[in-house]
Amino acid sequence: MASILYLLLPLLILMTISSVSNGQGPPSPGYYPSSRINSIGFDQAFRNLWGPQHQRADQGTLTIWLDSSSGSGFKSLNSYRSGYFGASIKLQPGYTAGVITSLYLSNNQDHPGNHDEVDIEFLGTTPDKPYTLQTNVYIRGSGDGRLIGRELRFHLWFDPTQDFHHYAVLWTPSELIFFVDDVPIRRYPRKSDATFPLRPMYLYGSIWDASSWATEEGRYKADYKYQPFVGQYRNFKIAGCTADGPSGCHPPPASPSGSGVLSQQQVAAMQWVQRNHLVYNYCYDPKRDHTEIPEC
Numbered sequence: 001m002a003s004i005l006y007l008l009l010p011l012l013i014l015m016t017i018s019s020v021s022n023g024q025g026p027p028s029p030g031y032y033p034s035s036r037i038n039s040i041g042f043d044q045a046f047r048n049l050w051g052p053q054h055q056r057a058d059q060g061t062l063t064i065w066l067d068s069s070s071g072s073g074f075k076s077l078n079s080y081r082s083g084y085f086g087a088s089i090k091l092q093p094g095y096t097a098g099v100i101t102s103l104y105l106s107n108n109q110d111h112p113g114n115h116d117e118v119d120i121e122f123l124g125t126t127p128d129k130p131y132t133l134q135t136n137v138y139i140r141g142s143g144d145g146r147l148i149g150r151e152l153r154f155h156l157w158f159d160p161t162q163d164f165h166h167y168a169v170l171w172t173p174s175e176l177i178f179f180v181d182d183v184p185i186r187r188y189p190r191k192s193d194a195t196f197p198l199r200p201m202y203l204y205g206s207i208w209d210a211s212s213w214a215t216e217e218g219r220y221k222a223d224y225k226y227q228p229f230v231g232q233y234r235n236f237k238i239a240g241c242t243a244d245g246p247s248g249c250h251p252p253p254a255s256p257s258g259s260g261v262l263s264q265q266q267v268a269a270m271q272w273v274q275r276n277h278l279v280y281n282y283c284y285d286p287k288r289d290h291t292e293i294p295e296c
Helices: 002-024 264-277
Strands: 046-049 054-058 061-066 073-089 101-106 114-124 133-142 152-154 165-171 177-181 183-189 203-211 229-242 278-281
Touching: 002 073, 002 183, 054 278, 061 203, 073 101, 073 183, 073 278, 101 165, 101 229, 114 165, 133 183, 165 229, 183 229, 183 264, 203 229
Parallel strands: none
Antiparallel strands: 046 073, 054 061, 061 229, 073 165, 073 203, 073 229, 101 114, 101 203, 114 133, 133 152, 152 278, 165 177, 177 183
């Protein structure tokens, strides 16, 4: 018995180290922008956009769901030209392949076929694999299928089905910063007007069937024997400059310095996330036409 334990000891140590490593979160960013912004109720800032029968607001939580008849979406009452936009979201466990749960900025209704969009999307999955968080930026996207995506995808350092976590984007005149629980995970700077969203956008959320591409490039489809597919939202936070607001309006600061520059501590946290949890970066995809993405 002792000899068996002796032989198994290295394996047990390796498993323990792996477990601790996998459960490790990012270093503290040292600054928490969501704590500086008051939460607002759904009815104060949003309205249903589609699928009203698949949407319910109750005790501060908005629930939207997808079944074989419909999904659901919502839209902010105002459009914005900059600001902080976030919500706490809890995802459905189990088989969710083909299903996208999202929070995003867009002006697709104002500029159909030529719109800007900034996405936080959760790509559904099979039970043996983690959700993928996709961040994406479209600039004057065409409606003819030639959308030029700028995707960075992550596997999170926690299970997003177990609890609510806060997801946000800060849009300033000079950059976009994506946050998860106040940890910056992506910075997209304005390198040229041609590669940065400059027109006002609304804040949207939705759950819908994207079976053609969402999970492993469409290999796994939405399976409605697992319906309904549910997304829950709460703790909405908007601190933005409305499209018709005063010219002196400024979005909230990204860092404790009050400037748009992330602190060294925030950069270190972002680098940790990208080093350990980034699973796709469009800039390094050899299949992409890099003449279309000069910012890389």
